[in-house]
Structure formats: structure tokens, C-alpha cells
Amino acid sequence: MTRFVYDFDEPADGGRELLGGKGIGLAEMTQLGIPVPAGFTITTEACRAYMRSAGTVEGLEEEVARHIRQLEQRTGKRFGDAGDPLLVSVRSGAAISMPGMMDTILNVGLNNESVLGLARSTGNEEFAQDCYRRLIQMFGETVDGIPHERFSIDDTADRAREVYERETGGGFPQDAREQLQRAITAVFDSWKSPRAQVYRQTYGIPDDLGTAVNVVQMVFGNKGDHSATGVCFTRDPSTGEPGVYGEYLLNAQGEDVVAGTRTPQPLSELREHLPEAYDQLLETLGRLERHYRDMQDTEFTVEEGRLYLLQTRTAKRTAAAAIKCAVDMTAEGLISREEAVARIDPTQLDQLLHPRLDPNAEFDVAAQGLNASPGAASGKIVLDADSAEDSGKAGEAVILVRWETTPDDIHGLIQAQGVLTAHGGMTSHAAVVARGMGKPCVAGVEGLEIDAGAKTIRLGGQELREGDVLTIDGGTGRVIVGEVPLVPPAINEDFETILGWADELRRLRVRANADNAEDAAKAREFGAQGIGLCRTEHMFFGEERLPLVQEMILAGDEDGRRDALDRILPFQQSDFEGIFEAMTGLPVTIRLLDPPLHEFLPPLDEASDERMRRRIKALTEQNPMLGTRGCRLGIQWPEIYEMQVRAIARAAKAVQERGGDPPLVEIMHPLVGFREELRRLRELTERVMEEEAPELEYLCGTMIELPRAALRADEIAEVADFFSFGTNDLTQTVLGMSRDDAEGKFLTFYLEEGVLERNPFEVLDQDGVGDLMRLAVERGRQTKPDIHLGICGEHGGEPSSVEFCHRIGLDYVSCSPYRVPLARLAAAQAVLKEAHRGEYVQAGG
């Protein structure tokens, strides 16, 4: 017969899965000889049996009874005894902690009689009555489902009993064993509560794991001045500084620390009050940290001078603390470098790279938009790019507030602290540019209205003027009126140490997406090993260039287009020179013009003349995402790509002639779906390169961003030196979802309602898009085993996607400069996970 119950001091095979997180902690502490109240754990297997049998688990009641008897023997008290009763707490404890489940019922075993016995034995009538009140209320709420608000913290035990009787139509159970039995059943049932089910669905936790139940002898920290209760970390969870960090209350119960009714004292003061217990606690915490080889978060109680640990678990910590801890523990010989690297959550690194709102600041959120680019900033409202530039150059902090930004606003964006837009989503111009610059952006703020004439805005019902101060938090999308204190970025030596270790481990190279010399330099500073995506569309905008570009688009014939392009060339050559100088010696992948040409023309109602209007109409598309863009431009109007290749070749030559290292140029053709497209463009590329810089070594390749390109990677590889997976567009086409039309609309609904678990534009859809990538890698390598493979979609900076790229054998990931550190870390963790054959080694796992 399966065994369902284990005393804390009994070894059990099955660990966390069988005993739950709380149970395994209590058992391990007991077995280490650390003082823990006596008790036992009912296993998750019992819960599973309960669910299978719909209520009765053969033998469980007897087994619990036997363990209660052992507990009675051990403590010398009797369960249900009227004089000095044995009291227990009943606590749930699944393998993964989960909101929505029953938590704790304290003081099980008290009844109308024994409450008097407890009063006598403690000499504290009020304490005993309060214990009983707590039992009745907790039991009533969690076992009988009485709404929380029917009870009050000011109730007496008698009053709580009256409420209980009125609500249930029966008396409060007086039999200790019945109380225990029903509490256990309530824990089992709470596994299936709707909230717990939704949580499991959201986080992909199997429904059939079940929860364990812990039955623990009550100990009391409120038995006078030699009693106390507290929580304690083995290091500072905010900073990672060594030395215990915690709080306690003398003569109090655990709940009181949490409830905040009294102000706890710093742990150091316990040394004066209860020196022996303090020393014992310190020694215990040291043992725990050495045992678990990680920072612990514990609860303790001192009952009349005697220390009990009630819980230990891996401590949650800030990114800064996680890094300091990992580096320190490696120095202390506690963990290896691999473990140090494995323990940092890459997504937390953003905290360290950008300023953020002071977590202790208080403020009202005036409006909520999309979290389009992380970081926080305060500044005066400005409503146009020119003012932003003027104020910025004058040293004023400003936030540029616009309906939406266009490439014409770029000089304002450079000078502003952050940008706030009424329209647009995660892929809007403002969002993309801000992410590249590492500046905060909140986009798509519903209800934001701008009156450019009156120089006012309406935001969350308030009217504000240009010059008023706003704070935006691009990591959460919050907008606050007035200034909020910020915490500065924290890139320190420990940060560099960990990333250095990560670099030694990882196989994937990490490049950055950067379109200009400044971003390229930033990327290099963050450790980028090249540029994986240099978009060139920005090089067609700007005061001097746009009129030429429009002239080109409006030209009636090839000669007219070539004439305009000849005058655009020097500008682009100079752009490329800057980038090549910043990335000297490293590879730079340049994507030729991608967006549809109508993006370079004004809106129809702003067109200057009939010719322009006709051209705009002719170029207008129903689904521009699927229209004349990418290499379809280069094939129809080869002179455009020719000019770009020429500018690249001349720039490379110029840098080389000035004595710089020759850049490793990679020319990338976008939106290829057919081998023949790339074959023609490769021919064009080779011809121009031969004309301009015959000695220059370079690669010619393509984005894989259409399903057809992935499917026919074998054919396309015949004419490609490299593939770069453009997972933004690949996600749009594989899922048939326009990001602009999905986010904030049906996709948001899907995520809220659980149709989808993750936003596929943030976290790579491995089952769909990823499956196609895997196929493309396989087919591409079939034709050309050494073809160079990378990813340049935004997924290249998302940890689980980076891991996937490692698994399918890409050579590099490319992401925005500010995500480079994250990608370096994630790439190293991918190696560690692979080495552990899928066993998850992250902190707490």
C-alpha cells in the first residue's frame, strides 16, 4: 500500500514533488538537526489519490491518526485535550507555490473547553481567546467558504462563533480530529479552485500534480518577553550585501509581522534581547545557506527562549542582489561560475541598464499606455521635435509628446529624455527608435489628446500645458503627472564579471540591431560582436534627403530615378562610414531598403500637386505588409539597391583607406520568397561590388521572414552566404497576424482570456514559427552545411527565444543594443541547460 504521510524526520524519496516546497524545507531542516516544530507532511500522492477517488483515500485517515499519536508522544501534549491541548497548523504546500490555493489554518485543536485550558496554561486569557477566534475565522473562511467580510479582526471568539453558526447553520466543530480532517480536505479541494486552475493554465503547470499538506505543532512567539517572531534573509535581498537581514517582534505572532500592526525591529536588536536565540539563529542561517548554497528566506519563532525555524526557501531578490550574491558566493567557494551564471534571471537585467521609478516613491498614475521601451524619465512636456531639440540642447529634461512620431522627429527624439504618443504600438516609429536609443517610450495612450495650437494636452482627464512636468515609465506603460524620484542604472563590476563568465560559456554569438554610428558604439560597449541588422530606411529620411527620395519616386523613368539616387548616395555613404568605423573589425549586416515606397510620400491630403496625388494613390496598398516592399523593390527598380550597394562599397573602401580595419560587410536582401529573386539580386550585388571594390571581401545573404523562404531554404541556400531569421515578419506571416492590428485588439483579448499564453511578438512561438525555423535550418544546411545562420527579430533579445536559437543551432542572435547583455547571459544559460539535459538550473528551480 502506498504510504501517504511522512514525519519531518523520516526520509522520503520523491523530494519536492512528493512533499511540496514547504514540506521538503521542514523535513530537510529537521534532518539537518535544525530546530523545527514537530510535525508531518501528507504527500502530493495523497492529494492525487483524493482527486482520483473523488473524496476518499483508503487508509489516509488512519495514517494521519497514527502520526498525530506520534506527535502527542513527542510533545507530551494531547490533541483535543481540555487542559493543555496540542495545537497544530495545517498548511498547503505544492511543489510550485501557487496563488489561489488555501494557505494556512492555525490553532487547529482548540474548542470551547480547551481554549480555557490554553488560557490557564499560558496564564493569558486574552491570548487564548484570540487564538480561538483566529481558528474559527480561518476555518470558517477556508473550510466552509464563509465570505471574508462577514468576520472582523475585532470580533471576540464568541462573536466569531455566532457568525460561524449563522452562516453554516451548524455549530463550530468541537472535535479536534474532525477539525483536522476537514482542514486537510479543504487544502486538497483548493487545488481545484478556479483561481488555481487559471494560474496553472497560464504557467503551464500540469493539473494532476496535486498539493501536499503540512501538519505542524503550534509554537508561539507571544508567550512573553522571552518569545519573539520574525522573518530573516541570509543576505540583503535588495543589494546582495553579505550578512543576515531581517526583522522581528518581541512577544508577537508571525502574522503580526506581516500585518504591519506593530513596527518590527531590525534583527540586530535581537542580539540584545535574546542573545542566545540570536546566536543560534545566526548559526542556523549559516548552515542553511551552506546547505542550500543559495540565499534563504526564513521564518522563525522564539518560544520562551527556544528557537524554531518554521520555513526556509530560496529568497527572491533584486537583479543587483542576484548578481552580487552570485559573484560573492563564487568567491566564497559556495557555487561554481556555471551556477552563478545560471542563477541570474536575464529579464531582470533591464532593471540595471535603465533608470527606473524609485520603488519607494508614491504617486498617482494619470494614464496607462503600452510599455513600448523600458526605462523611466521625467521632463517638461514639449509638443514638437524642434522645441525638444532646443530645450534638450539647453540642458533641460523634456518629454516629447506627440500623436505619433515620424522620421522627421528624429532630432527631437535624440534630445528628449523620453517619448509619449497617443497612437501607435510596439512597432511604431517612436517605439522602435526609442528602444534603439535605450530611452523610455510609452505609446498608444488612449485618451491622450494634443492641441498643438493651444500648446496643451489632455491626459487622463487633466489639462496640462507645454512646460508642465511628466514622468513616464516605459517598462510598465505608466504616465504620472509631476516628477517621480528615479533609481539610476547600476552597471558595476559584478555585472561585468557575470557577463564575462557567460561569454566563456556561450556558443551563440551576440550581435546588435543598430542603424547608426551612435547605436553601433553603444552596442559595442555592451559587448555586441557585430551588427546583425542595420536597417537602411532611416537613411532615406531627413531634411536634405527626403526631397531627393520623393523626386526618385515621382520620376517617370529609370534615368530620372538614377539621377536622384546619385545625389542620395553621398549621404548614405557617409552614414555607412560612421557605422563601419564604430564596428571596425566586426561583421556588419546591412539590410537594403525594405518599406513600401509610399512611406516616403506625404499623406494624400497633404500632397502638394496632382502628380504627387496620383503617385500616392498608385502606391497605396490594402495590405502594405504583404505588398511591394523588401526585395520586390530591388527587383523592380534595381537602381535603388545598386545605389545602396555602391554606397556600402565606397564607404568600406574609404574607411580602409583611412587606415581602419576593413569592415566585414554582409549585404542582406529582405523579403525573399523565391530563389530566383535572390539569384538576381546577388548578381546585381556582385556586379556593383566588382565595379567599386573588387578586393573587398563580403557576404551576400537574405532574411528568412516569409514561410516560403523557410520551406525552400534548400534552394535559396544555393545563392545565399547567410540567412538571418526575421522573426518579426515571420511571426506575422506564419500566424497571419499583423502586429499593428493585433496588439491592443484581438491579441490582447486572447492573452487576457488565456487563448494564448504568451505574446508571440515578444516570446517566439516555438511550436509554430520555431518549427518552421528548425525546418529552414535543416534544409538550408542540407544544401550548404556551413551557411551562416542568425536571427534579427526582436526575439533575439528574449531569453527563452535565445535558448531556442541555441538549440536549433543558429550561429548568432542579434537584438537591440540594450538587450545585448541579456542575450549574452541567456546564450550562456542555454549551454548550461543543454548540458543538464533539460534539467532547469535557474535560481529556485
Place this chain on the structure above:
Amino acid sequence: MTRFVYDFDEPADGGRELLGGKGIGLAEMTQLGIPVPAGFTITTEACRAYMRSAGTVEGLEEEVARHIRQLEQRTGKRFGDAGDPLLVSVRSGAAISMPGMMDTILNVGLNNESVLGLARSTGNEEFAQDCYRRLIQMFGETVDGIPHERFSIDDTADRAREVYERETGGGFPQDAREQLQRAITAVFDSWKSPRAQVYRQTYGIPDDLGTAVNVVQMVFGNKGDHSATGVCFTRDPSTGEPGVYGEYLLNAQGEDVVAGTRTPQPLSELREHLPEAYDQLLETLGRLERHYRDMQDTEFTVEEGRLYLLQTRTAKRTAAAAIKCAVDMTAEGLISREEAVARIDPTQLDQLLHPRLDPNAEFDVAAQGLNASPGAASGKIVLDADSAEDSGKAGEAVILVRWETTPDDIHGLIQAQGVLTAHGGMTSHAAVVARGMGKPCVAGVEGLEIDAGAKTIRLGGQELREGDVLTIDGGTGRVIVGEVPLVPPAINEDFETILGWADELRRLRVRANADNAEDAAKAREFGAQGIGLCRTEHMFFGEERLPLVQEMILAGDEDGRRDALDRILPFQQSDFEGIFEAMTGLPVTIRLLDPPLHEFLPPLDEASDERMRRRIKALTEQNPMLGTRGCRLGIQWPEIYEMQVRAIARAAKAVQERGGDPPLVEIMHPLVGFREELRRLRELTERVMEEEAPELEYLCGTMIELPRAALRADEIAEVADFFSFGTNDLTQTVLGMSRDDAEGKFLTFYLEEGVLERNPFEVLDQDGVGDLMRLAVERGRQTKPDIHLGICGEHGGEPSSVEFCHRIGLDYVSCSPYRVPLARLAAAQAVLKEAHRGEYVQAGG
């Protein structure tokens, strides 16, 4: 050593591929004992050797010389003889006949001397001089590349020689062997002419096949009244009627028949003039048809009473002739039913189903648009749907001319003979509706302008008034001012016979795409075995419904939407009842609402009030193709799909209660990408079905029209009874091409420039889209081996795509009603091709 030359009477392994089409015909006729001039064939292998060696083929010259000597012995004449010279023609003959290649040089062997000998031996100076002129001109043009216009048909031989000398700077070669050698080389070289290369690229003919060269003794039909020349078919190529059909000229050469300088006489008159030759010809044609078991197209010459066949090949024929021939030859025991079925080109069937322009009519094309729906029609111009309806009901033939049509025009479309639009492409409303109705439509006519106020249109520079007569040809996109005589459709008994045989052979079932009872009835008439796609968006339009639909869209909450939907339900129920009655006993696949909701609202500038304007703005999408449509509607607003399922269930019940066969209802959810979407919609479907018609059997499935759905067909199959490949949208997403934005724009450019060979929206892209379909079939069947699989994109009515569907194991194809016969035939041919292990058995192949 490889042998390069075969006399016509020498057996050669390698057939058509080695000897070319013309050579194999001459050899087979010779070997059958049919009178053919003596001669020999230089093989395609020689041509390949010539291309490989860039000019010299070892031993070829000697081999040719040897065969010339044999020819001399056989004919008793000498090549280059001055008195009575042996003359030959040199003719190219590839395995597949190909424009752009050199055709024929006659009279090779004549020179300044022998022309006099020929004059003497024939007693006809003029004839001899004319032969020489022809040689010089043909040789000059094809061997020396002298432009055609430098010569004239009125030249004398002397004059031709002068031109030749001036153009080449040398004399006309007098050596017969040199003439022959250079003529052969010219044929080889013409294989690589640009025109031939483009042709091969277009039709996928390998570049390395090469051409054969035939050297044939000249015979002359112009040696007096006992000589003649003609062309002759073994049956009538227009109608297929039995009995030879041809024309001839007495005392003439073959060219004269083709050139039209004299009017040929019908073959029957030859019986009077040359009775023996006539009888011999008839006997010969009978033998040829029995030998080839197919209608032959021959050339013959009678030289002084003696008959020679110069060529025989499979005859090109009209669709009607092809069908009659196939049925008759089966009755005659000449071919099997399988062969009869294999010989009909399915794409020709369209000719028989629709009226078309009389091929003999003469007219000017006023404008050219897209060939949006086949067939031809004449009628008076009307500019609005109401007038079309009035005139149509009054019995007048009208053509509805519009900028573009909308669902509001449906009553006019029903009454019009055809529709002509200025905007829109192959997927425009007008095109889709017209195809469904089998009416001609020409769409997207550039330069067509409509002045609704003045009741005039401008078309190809002319101004026309309402009431003027137009003719449109939807099969070619031509628009003609005035009436053009039409040829009526020709569905006869033979047509039914062939399709009946096809039905016995095919494995694929054929369904139709039909959205209403009329189309459904038409489809059934054409042999559809069910409806594979019943779109329901039309059921939301119409005078009475649209206001309710708009009320639903504008409603602020679910109650408001349900209220409007309740009032839409009876209309849709009645639509479904009509369809179910038309398709009694057969399956009907109903696709729930697919288009984005903004399609049901007016354009922004026509919005009636601010609320409407706001809603239109909120629903406007950047890429509607990838936006909130398909099942994304049904998941966000389940009440819409609930109403549709309810209407379907009630309609099915109503039909059944009236004593009809229960329809086989299949409910299809569009645009599914994730299992979870279909799981939720299946739950909804089952719930409503259970409420409304618990006994009704039905299937619940999905379109596979997103790459993700194809990739995750395994998971989706868990909750689907059937898949229907929506290859229109699948092509758009796999290729990243919006059909609306591609056709007439970059896709047209791609097709013209040879980047793509076929329009992937017409002919399934088997390598890309098809590859994904194959994967989906494999993965879907992995989960559910008996899952029902079909296709409902337009490719379901295109022969090569139907064959592909057969090969990957689909259960059925579904296409527009007028394509059902084509699909039935193509499905049968797919079986035959499979049985012949890829060997192509179509006519002429």
C-alpha cells in the same frame, strides 16, 4: 562511337527524344511503307555534342556525307549536279515544337549552274529561278542573319543574290555540301536563340535537350496539272466529325497553301482531278490514324501523280472536337476509355460551358482589363444596379458598368449579362460573384471613367452613353464597343459521356463553392458532390439585414449585439434552408463569418454620425488581411457564431421536418491558427447544436489557411473532424503576398520578367504552399488517420493543382460551379498519371 545520323528507313532506339517530332514522323511513316521522300535525320544527340564542343562534332560531317551518297544512289540524282541536281530541304525538329527556332530551308543544292539544269529538266525556267530565289532568301535570312525586310517576294534570283552579296560581303555559296553544312549548323545554333530560350524557360523545357535536323529530298507539287500540294486532317479539327478534312492546290508548292496567295480547294475535289492519288491519300490517312490512334495533321505533295507525305503529327483541335473524337474513337475501338479521358485538356472545357466570341468575327478591342470571369456577353451599358435589374427583368441584355461593385449591387448583377469594372482585381467583389454565377466579368480596366451624373462613360478614349452596346470577353479581358457575334455553350452528350468515364476513374470527390441556392443547384447540375465552401458573409448584406448588422456592430454590449443578431437569424435560416434543399443528401460545408467587421460599415466620409465614425475608426486596420477576422471574430464575440450555428441547426431541422433528406452539415471555422481557438469554437458549436437539434449529425472542422495551422495540424486535428485547405489565404501568407496588392503590380512584373513562371494565385505553388499542405496532411493524419481533407481555394479548379491534391491524398476538391466539370476530368487524369508512374499521357504527349 556514337551514331549521329539515321535514314528514315533505319530503325533507331530513342524515338521522339532522339529524332525530334518531325523526324520520328517521317521515320515511322517510311517504316510503315507510306510514301515519304527519301531522307535522313541528324539526331538531337548530335546537337548536344555540338553545344558541348562549341562547334565541331567529330565524325558528323563524314556521316552526313555518307547518307547524302546513299540518297544519291536511291534517287538516281547527284547532289550539286549541274544537270539534274538532287535538292533537299533542311528542317529543324525538336522533340517539343518550339517557336523561335529556325524552321526550314528549301532547295538546298541549287547554284548558279544547276538552276539552269533544273530549268531544263523540268522545262520550266520560271519555276527553277523561283526555287533558287527561295533558297538564297531563306539561306540569307536564317544562316547569315540578313534582316527579312532586305528581301522581297518579287525579287528575281539574281536580285536576291545581289542583296545577299551586299549584305554578307561575299558570294552566295555555290558548293552544295557547304550549303548543307552551314544550314545544319544554323539549325543547331537556333536552339540557343533568345526567343527559344525564353520559350523553354517559360514552359520548363530543359535547355540541354537540343534539336534534331531533317534532310529531305525535295519533291515538287508544282510540276504541272498532275501535281498538287495540300494539308489534311484525318477528322474535322473544329467539330471532330469523322471523315478527312483538308485543302489543296493543283500545280503549287506547300508554301502557297499557307501563304494564301491562291485560294485552296476542299480536299473532296481532288478526287476528280487526281483520283488515284486521292484514293491513296485516303487509304494512307486511315493507316496513319489507326497507327497513331489519334487524329493526325498531315502535309502532302503529289508530284506528277505520285503521292508523298511530308509530315504527320497529332492534330490540334477545339475542345468540342477533342471530346467528339475521343468518344468516337472509343466507340471505334481505337482507344480505351482511359485514353479518351486522358486526351481532353481540362482547361479547354471552359470554352464549352460559356458563350464566347465567334472566332471568325472581326472587331476592334477598345480596352483591356483583367480576365476576371470567363465567358462573353453583349448588352446595353447600365450604370447602376437598379437600372440593370429593371432592364434585365424587361428582357433586355445589359452590361453593368461600375467603378467597383459592392454587395448592394447584387440584384443588378443577377439580371445583367455581364459586369465591367474600373477598379478591383481577380478577387474583387464583382469578380468573385460573377465567377460564382458563371457570368463574364472584366475588372480593373485602366482608363475606364464613369460619370454617373451625365450617364456617360469614357472607355479607351471614346465617350459612350448609357444604352450604347458593349461586348465583353471575360476569358481574355477584352472590351469591344458594339455587338460581336457569340458562339453558344456546347454541353452535349459526348461531354457528359467523357465526364461519366472520368467519374468512374477518379478517387477525388468534387464539390463546389456556392453561397446560395441558385449556385448550389447549378453546381449539382454540373456534377458537384456537395458544397465544399458556403461563404456566409453575403448573408449579412442586403437591404433588410445590413442595418441590423450595423446595429450589432455599434451595440455597446453583448445584450445589444444579441438583440440585433436575434433579428438577423431568421433571414440566415431561410438562406440555409434554400441551400440545404438544393443539396439534399449531400454534404454542405458552411464557413462561419470571415471578413473583418469594418466591411459592413460605410466608408468613413459617408458615416452618418459621430458614433459610427468612432466605430469605423476603431475597426480600421493597417493590414485587414491579417487583422480581426475569421475565428478571431467568433472568439471575441461568440454571439455572432452562435447565431449562425443556430440558424444552420434550425434550417436543417426545418428541411428535415418538411420531409427532405437530412443535409450533411459541416460547420467550418475560418483562420484558425491555434488548437485552443478551435477547441473553444467546437465547444460553442456543440453546445448550440445540442440546444437546437440534438439528433442532427454534423461535422465540425476548420480551414487550414495559415502556415501555423498547417504546421500544427497534429494538435488542431485533435479537435477537428475535417480540414479544408484555404489555399487563397494560405498562398497570401506563405508567400507574404496580398493578392490585391500583387496582381497588376509587382506580381505582373515578376511574371513578365520571368522571376516567376506561374501566377501562384491561379496555379498552386506546389514547392512552397504545396509543401506545407503535404506536411499538414501528414501531421493531421498522424493524430487522426481518418480526418476528412479537402481544398476550397480557387486552386481546387485548376488542373495541375487538382492533380497535386490527388497526389497528397486529399479526399475532395471544391471549386466554383462552372469549374466542376474541369475538376472532375482533372481528378480522373490524376489517377491515370499516377498509374502511368508520372508518364504524361495527355494528347500529343
